[in-house]
Amino acid sequence: LPHPNHPLCDDSSRPTDRPRRPSRRVERIHCLISSRIRLPLLSPPKRPRTRAHRDMMARTRRGVKFPHKTNGHGEGRRSSFSDVSEDGSPSKLKTGAALDNIAEQPPKSPEEEKREAYEKKKANFLTRTFWTFVMFGGFFAALVMGHIYIICIMTAIQIISFKEVIAIASVPSRARQLRSAKSLNWYWLATTMYFLYGESVIYYFKHIVLVDKVLLPLATHHRFISFILYIFGFVFFVTSLQAGHYKFQFTQFAWTHMALYLIVVQAHFIMNNVFEGMIWFFLPAAMVITNDIWAYLCGITFGRTQLIALSPKKTVEGFVGAWVFTIIFGMLLTNVLMRSDFFLCPVNDLGANIFTGLECTRNPVFNPKTYSLPPLFFLPPNMHKTFSFTVAPMQLHTLVLATFASLIAPFGGFFASGLKRTFKIKDFGDSIPGHGGMTDRMDCQFIMGFFTYMYYHSFIALHKVNLGDVMEMAVTGLTVEEQLELVRGMGRYLSNQGVWGDEIIQCLDKALQAKR
Structure with a gap:
């Protein structure tokens, strides 16, 4: 007969030397295991002996899922800041319901397992392919429609990526107790975007902003207004600190500011590249995408040597091969883009598109120039002039951009891989079906756009007085x-x-x- 305290277990399987009675849920799971798959009853977990051990176990949240982060499906995030991770291997913890399903389902044959794996890969491939075409179609449609649509897309990417990165460090139980934590994250984002967007509008559209009666005071005191907005958020954060939640709140504060710098600030420089000319946005982005494709193709064809432990599938052969093909692609694409003023001219009309075009005086970097090789000691003087070539300086700058896109920008992806391994997640989110989160697709683009902006203003931009500068001097001075x-x-x-x-x-x- 079953024992009264163990309805599914008999006396022979009831433990007699157990020091402490486990909960009813643990008893039910143990008895199910022993009765259905004929295993001896598992002993209950031991209670931590010291307070430090109890605190360590209380902080451990490995294997916890957060349904509200997965929209009701998928694996979701399996860990939080409290996880201690070194090897990056995900937890194998199963719930009672999962144990019930394992016990009830019969074992599958190898053929059935192969067929299910094939169907899963096929469905994933079709989903990835479909959304790849959707992304390319939307991108080229925005490119044709004009600069303002590219700006809108980049703004959406900023917000989605920020949301995904912030969600990694969020602990739902704490967030429910501290309602201000989530609101503060979005307040920091809004304040940062107000400052950055305002700086760009004032810089590129001075001739419009400084003559408007409403916009003039906002433009004149823009930086002070932005600082006051930040101070309001800072004071509110300090006053919202609660005993017992200090570590969580300060962790959220630091994590939010890191996300603002790595995502919002770098993405803002990409927007400035759009204002300087569409080529400074489209060319670097296209080279990063091309490098990723050729790294995969060269890796599966010639790959033998592992490149970095964070990404075991990356190989040295794929890394170098992608560099060569990215340079070739960049030179060809530059030659095509230089034929259209729409890609070369800075923005002076937000309503312009690829059909209406733009008009401007071209930067000399796009005009062909003849270069002569320096004198070589082993050649006679009359042969020095024969060694010359004609090329647009922009094509030489393309070599630098392609090299950065191939050798440095991938480390943005490696950084993201290390971050995901730290938190034991496969993707930053599920914003793009089949591709993971938006951050997974933009990790290399952020650092590439930042570099392009700095390189352009250091070596290519023409620093001359324009109408906006004259208006600013007259109005403010x-x-x-x-x-x-x-x-x-x-x-x-x-x-x-x-x-x-x-x-x-x-x-x-x-x-x-x-x-x-």
Whole structure:
């Protein structure tokens, strides 16, 4: 007969030397195992002897799933900040329901397992292929429609990537107790985006912002306003600190600021590349994608030597082969893009698209130039002039960009791989079906866009006075009387140049005298 305290176990299987009675759920699982698969009853876990051991076990959350992060399906995140990880191997903990399913299901034959694995790979391949075409189609559609649509896409990528990275460090039980933690994360994001976007708008559209009655005070005091907004968030964070949650709250504070720098700030530089000219956005992004493809193809074809332990499938042969093919692709793509002013001109009209085009004076870097090789000691002087070649300087800059995209940008992906191994997750999220999260696709693009911005402003950009700079100097550096005198002087100059007649000068003088 079954024992009264163990309905599914008889006396022969009931332990007699157990020091402490386990919970009913543990008893049920142990008895199910012993009765169905004929194993001896498992002994209960031992209670930690010291307070330090109890605290360590309380902090351990390995194997915990968070359904609200997986939209009700998928594996989701399996760990949090409290995990101690070195090898990166995921936990194998199973719940009671999982043990019941294992006990009830009969073993599958090898043929059935192979067939299920094949169907799973096939479905995953079809999903990845479909969403790959969707992403490429959406990207090229935005590229054709104009700069403003690319800016909107980059803004969405910023927000989604920030959400995915913040979710890694979130502990739902703590977040429910501290409602302000999640709100503060989004407040930091909004404040940072206000500062960065405002800086770009003021810099690239001074001629519009500085003459508007509403936008002028916001533009003049933009940095101070941004700082005050940050101070409000800082004060609110300090006042929201609660005893017993200090470590979690300060961890969230540090993690949020790291995410703002690694994602929002770097993505903002990519937007600035769009304003400088579409080629500075499209060319680096295309080279990173091409490098990833050729690294895979060269790796499966010639790969023998492992490149880095964080990504065991990456090989030295694939790394070097992708470098060569990325340079070739970059040179060809540069030659194509230089034929259209739409890709070369800085943005002066947000409504422009690839059909209307843009007009500007080209940067000299896009004009062909003849280079002569330096004199060689073993050649006679009359042969020095024969060793020359003509090429646009932009194609030489492409060599630098392609080299960075091949040799340095992949380390952004390796950094992301190390981060995922730390938290024992496969992907940052499931924003893109079949591809994981948005951060998984953009990890190399962020650092590549940042480098392109710095390289462009260091070696390529033309630093000259433009209309926006003159307007800024006149509005912020001159008094009202000096501004009126500037208007009168410009009117006389234009009259002398024949741009307008003397009657306009007379009307202008009358208007200025009336103002006085």
